[in-house]
Amino acid sequence: MIDKREIEYLADLCKLNLTEEETIGFEKDLNDLLGEVEVIKEIDTKEVEITYNVNEMKNDLRKESVWKSLPREEVLKNTSEEQYGYFKILKVVD
Incomplete structure (x- = not known):
């Protein structure tokens, strides 16, 4: 059984700001889901x-x-910029 404290802990891990109503709703939903899993087991x-x-x-x-x-020359003629015999692309990641 999951309690309110565990829901708040999970929300903190997920960086979620839950209202009191949302916390209660998630507690009910997760406990219902775990109940269904127990039936399946x-x-x-x-x-x-x-x-x-x-x-x-x-x-x-x-x-x-x-x-x-x-x-290579035929392929590179379709690009706007070329460097070292390859397509030059914008740096996306630092």
Whole structure:
């Protein structure tokens, strides 16, 4: 059972500012959810075969093929800026 103190602790970890009503609502919702999990835990699954996939579909990938690429000069003529033979892009991360 989750109490108000634990909800406030979780909200602090998540950097959430919850009102009193929201805290009470989350407490009720999470306890309801945990109650449902307890019901599911009581189901006897000893005779149930483990399911790895819900269907028989396989991940059929296309055959890999190699072909000649465009010359670097032709590709770079479509860019506004080029540096050291490559596309020059803006720095996004410091």
